[in-house]
Amino acid sequence: AEHSSASTDSTLNHEDAVDTITYPIASSSGIEGEISMGLHSLEVTDQGMLLTMSFVPDYDDSDGPARFFDGLHTAGNIDSYLLPAVNDRQNMKAYYVPNAEGEHLSGWTYFRTEPWASSMDIHVRSGETAVLWAYYPVPEDEIDTVDVAVMPGVQDFRDVQINWGDYEPGDYGNAAEVDGDE
Numbered sequence: 001a002e003h004s005s006a007s008t009d010s011t012l013n014h015e016d017a018v019d020t021i022t023y024p025i026a027s028s029s030g031i032e033g034e035i036s037m038g039l040h041s042l043e044v045t046d047q048g049m050l051l052t053m054s055f056v057p058d059y060d061d062s063d064g065p066a067r068f069f070d071g072l073h074t075a076g077n078i079d080s081y082l083l084p085a086v087n088d089r090q091n092m093k094a095y096y097v098p099n100a101e102g103e104h105l106s107g108w109t110y111f112r113t114e115p116w117a118s119s120m121d122i123h124v125r126s127g128e129t130a131v132l133w134a135y136y137p138v139p140e141d142e143i144d145t146v147d148v149a150v151m152p153g154v155q156d157f158r159d160v161q162i163n164w165g166d167y168e169p170g171d172y173g174n175a176a177e178v179d180g181d182e
Helices: 172-181
Strands: 019-024 033-045 048-059 085-088 092-094 129-138 145-149 157-161
Touching: 019 157, 033 145, 033 157
Parallel strands: none
Antiparallel strands: 019 033, 033 048, 048 129, 085 092, 085 145, 145 157
16 A cells, blocks of 8 residues: 655654653554654744644554554544644633634544644654644734643643744734735
8 A cells, every 4th residue: 555655754853842742542443552742833923823743653563554543543533633722821711723614623634634734644654753733823912831732631731932933922913914004
């Protein structure tokens, strides 16, 4: 069977992650092992707030690379998507990847590809780096850090620094309007 190598990204090194969390593979596929999840950046761009993460599974791949969403994950709805949430606990707000309708909570899916989140329909060999990214609405408040929750039962990334780039915290919407008037 042909397997896409689109899941490997040589420009992003898992070792360069700001923080990593390792969790056991929870799958009805019978695969045993663990996955190291790395948080790379959370940056504000003119497209929104971009989260970039890497995932490196460690398992016996002698039968070939496992599919990321159902070979390496099965827990509740995780076999259809991962729902990473950006939590601003200080202001009691959570930010999610919007879907095409702009309202429902979305995330990394396999069944359709949103233009602002990567697809989980990838095959990943043991030790290979899978890179997933997603765009979120930009936080409305003047904050510098948030927590990032990737999946139920796995601890959050705490106090993740937001890279505001050319924007000022709490002033993102106004900056965009000013730029549009020139």
